[in-house]
Amino acid sequence: MSNQPYISPKAVKESYRPRSYQMSPGLLRAREPFRVKNAITGLVLAGLGIGVWAYSIRAVKQEDFSDVDEEAREMMRGRATQQQP
Secondary structure: OOOOOOOOHOOOOOOOOOOEEEEEEHHHHHHHHHHHHHHHHHHHHHHHHHHHHHHHHHHHHOOOHHHHHHHHHHHHHHHHHOOOO
16 A cells, blocks of 8 residues: 555546546446436427427417507507608
8 A cells, every 4th residue: 555545536537538538337337327417408308308399399380470560550640640740
């Protein structure tokens, strides 16, 4: 045993991220217990995003925007009356 109580950060970095920039076997083993949890979390977040998108698209398709046409006509009438002396 050495006199150092801890492993140097450089040695730890090299053990998990070798120079080839591939994941080392130690890093793969460390990530293994979280793989299923992370996949479930990713699927839930993706499902939430797709759900919000689908709801937004459906809500916009139901809107006929007829009130916007009326407001535009009123605005144009208002501008026409203001421009005439």
